[in-house]
Amino acid sequence: MSAPVEAGKPRLRHLRADFTASLVVFLVAVPLCVGVSVASGAPAELGLITGIVGGIVTGLLPGSSLQVSGPAAGLTVLVYEAVRTYGLDMLGVLVLAAGALQLAMGALRLGRWFRAVSVAVVQGMLAGIGLVLIAGQLYALADISAPSGGLAKIGGLPQLAVDAFGSAASVAALAIGAGTIAVLVLWPRLPSVSRVLPAPLAAVALATAATVVLDPPVARIQVQGLLDSVQPPGADGFARLAEVGVLGTVLAFALIASAETLFSAAAVDRMHDGPRTDYDKELVAQGAGNAVCGVLGALPMTAVIVRSSANVRAGARTKASRVLHGVWLLLFAAAFPAVLGIIPVAALAGVLVHAGWKLIPVKELPPLWREHRGEAVVLAVTAVAIVVTDMFQGVLIGLLAAVVKSAWETSHVHLEVSGPLHDGTGPLRVRVLGNATFLRLPKLLDELEALPRDRAIELDLSGLRHLDHACRTALAGWAEQHNEEGAVPVRLPA
Numbered sequence: 001m002s003a004p005v006e007a008g009k010p011r012l013r014h015l016r017a018d019f020t021a022s023l024v025v026f027l028v029a030v031p032l033c034v035g036v037s038v039a040s041g042a043p044a045e046l047g048l049i050t051g052i053v054g055g056i057v058t059g060l061l062p063g064s065s066l067q068v069s070g071p072a073a074g075l076t077v078l079v080y081e082a083v084r085t086y087g088l089d090m091l092g093v094l095v096l097a098a099g100a101l102q103l104a105m106g107a108l109r110l111g112r113w114f115r116a117v118s119v120a121v122v123q124g125m126l127a128g129i130g131l132v133l134i135a136g137q138l139y140a141l142a143d144i145s146a147p148s149g150g151l152a153k154i155g156g157l158p159q160l161a162v163d164a165f166g167s168a169a170s171v172a173a174l175a176i177g178a179g180t181i182a183v184l185v186l187w188p189r190l191p192s193v194s195r196v197l198p199a200p201l202a203a204v205a206l207a208t209a210a211t212v213v214l215d216p217p218v219a220r221i222q223v224q225g226l227l228d229s230v231q232p233p234g235a236d237g238f239a240r241l242a243e244v245g246v247l248g249t250v251l252a253f254a255l256i257a258s259a260e261t262l263f264s265a266a267a268v269d270r271m272h273d274g275p276r277t278d279y280d281k282e283l284v285a286q287g288a289g290n291a292v293c294g295v296l297g298a299l300p301m302t303a304v305i306v307r308s309s310a311n312v313r314a315g316a317r318t319k320a321s322r323v324l325h326g327v328w329l330l331l332f333a334a335a336f337p338a339v340l341g342i343i344p345v346a347a348l349a350g351v352l353v354h355a356g357w358k359l360i361p362v363k364e365l366p367p368l369w370r371e372h373r374g375e376a377v378v379l380a381v382t383a384v385a386i387v388v389t390d391m392f393q394g395v396l397i398g399l400l401a402a403v404v405k406s407a408w409e410t411s412h413v414h415l416e417v418s419g420p421l422h423d424g425t426g427p428l429r430v431r432v433l434g435n436a437t438f439l440r441l442p443k444l445l446d447e448l449e450a451l452p453r454d455r456a457i458e459l460d461l462s463g464l465r466h467l468d469h470a471c472r473t474a475l476a477g478w479a480e481q482h483n484e485e486g487a488v489p490v491r492l493p494a
Contacts, residue, residue, distance in 0.1 A: 014317040021316035022324030028310045031204040035348035036071040040079040045229035047071045048333040049298040055326015058289035063282030067268040067308040068322045071299045073355040077132045078391045092233035096294025098253035102287030111279035114262040118402040120375040124382025130359030140349035141177035142170040143219045150387040172216035173346040180207045180350030207347035223341040226333045231297030252392040261303040271312045374405045411437040427456035433463040438470035
């Protein structure tokens with residue numbers, strides 16, 4: 001009779017660890033879910049609904065065992081633009097369609113292909129999101145409406161400073177937001193306290209307490225109630241899926257959420273010794289979660305590294321921890337909705353400014369520039385493109401930059417000349433080695449044209465691994481011109 005008891009002990013230890021971890025993740029998730037939702041231009045409750053679905057629905061499905069899903073700062077800018085452009089009632093359609101696309105990609109086993117995306121593009125995407133997020137939330141720190149567009153937000157910062165310090169209400173909001181950021185930065189340096197209470201919750205709780213006690217004239221979160229915030233998509237919304245802009249937004253939701261999820265999964269897998277992530281199953285799980293979020297009219301979800309790393313560090317052993325965190329979010333949203341109404345908007349803006357800063361790989365940039373300068377350029381191009389244009393176009397520009405960079409690095413070509421160049425009259429044997437592409441064509445032609453014009457040249461292309469059409473045409477033109485000058489005919493391979 002002892003064997004079943006012994007076998008049950010590990011399961012009991014796992015349950016205890018998962019229960020404790022779920023509470024930690026819940027405490028981290030509450031301010032982030034609410035903050036992301038408010039910054040996205042949606043009711044605060046929608047962020048909690050996405051967190052609940054991410055825990056209970058996605059958490060139960062196979063894929064990754066320990067990473068946690070919910071509304072993410074990385075999608076805030078995209079969701080805000082979608083809500084501003086198409087309206088909040090269209091959000092459910094966009095998220096549902098994105099979830100269906102993720103389900104299809106998972107079923108077609110495309111999840112593993114996301115690992116082929118350049119890390120520099122992903123880091124640049126997150127950095128661009130971080131920059132736009134910070135710029136937008138600086139306005140929220142002062143309880144001032146932000147202009148639309150990344151460039152407009154950044155360009156309006158000087159006027160923001162003038163307006164903010166000219167208003168007592170804005171100064172009070174700034175003080176609350178700055179205090180929130182200070183707590184977020186300093187709290188992890190108090191290990192004995194931070195292990196018990198996560199920094200985001202502590203920062204928002206202290207800011208809320210100060211607001212309640214001092215009662216400054218600052219904006220608070222508008223509360224609608226959990227059920228009142230649910231907005232299922234209507235038939236008119238589905239009819240708009242034929243629009244090019246809507247389809248582009250759906251594609252951006254699906255691809256960016258999937259990329260962030262799978263890169264988060266790779267990072268979380270390095271943090272623990274448990275089962276590794278099945279990327280295709282995880283993509284299906286995310287698609288199912290986003291489909292449910294779409295039906296409820298909530299925000300899109302993705303796996304989030306902050307909550308996932310908190311889950312691992314808290315000692316989670318199985319997926320039960322992330323499911324339980326969804327249960328706690330549901331109980332909180334159902335039982336204590338009025339608590340949200342006393343939270344100052346500036347405090348949540350402070351949380352998101354801090355989150356946006358963490359999206360920018362500040363520490364990684366100097367060594368990346370020293371060791372892989374091309375990757376650093378791709379990262380910077382992606383980030384700047386997102387700020388200047390929008391999320392979708394910026395990522396496409398980043399991917400194009402990564403492709404050009406890879407093509408440039410792999411298209412090395414050089415000449416090996418047999419025989420004396422200047423002392424002699426016999427033919428020169430010139431061997432072309434490497435990958436001859438249009439990117440290296442100027443260099444190749446410069447080297448060929450530097451060869452003596454009064455010597456016969458035997459051109460050997462057998463050392464080329466690749467010869468594209470542009471180079472073949474240019475070589476044929478050079479050979480024809482050289483042959484007219486009386487040299488031995490240059491023959492190109494078929």
